């Protein structure tokens with residue numbers, strides 16, 4: 001089945017993804033498909049949770065264009081030594097059309113692996129660092145509005161309510177499984193890769 005971006009309030013967006021213990025051809029193909037989907041969706045980052053996979057993996061390219069800039073596939077990211085803070089506008093493919101100001105560290109240390117198993121241990125900052133932190137939040141079940149101040153979140157509430165109504169009505173008609181069934185399906189993936 002082709003990967004698709006899932007939307008708020010799909011419960012997988014709140015699932016804490018599990019570290020990946022093995023990489024095979026299928027997982028490499030999934031990473032490629034995530035990049036395809038990110039470019040098609042005009043995004044600069046996409047986390048596994050956003051394609052309904054409970055695995056600690058995300059893809060990114062700060063240019064948002066295939067063939068330009070640098071493409072990243074990051075596995076099992078761990079953040080340390082956050083420094084400073086910076087407020088910037090963010091959006092999210094899982095909450096289409098909604099944006100708001102999010103406070104995040106200016107720089108941080110990242111320990112992770114790429115899809116080939118090479119260790120990454122480096123300091124990130126700026127726009128790329130911001131993308132990474134947004135995607136790592138997804139892997140922890142955190143969404144960007146969780147990090148907005150309560151006054152700013154008020155501006156997003158109508159849009160969030162619309163997404164909520166749409167999602168719950170799909171569950172009501174049976175075209176979308178229940179939250180419980182959606183979460184139960186994730187174990188197939190964690191058993192295979194975690």
Ligand SMILES: [Zn+2]
Nearest residue numbers: 091092093094
């Ligand atoms: Zn996002």
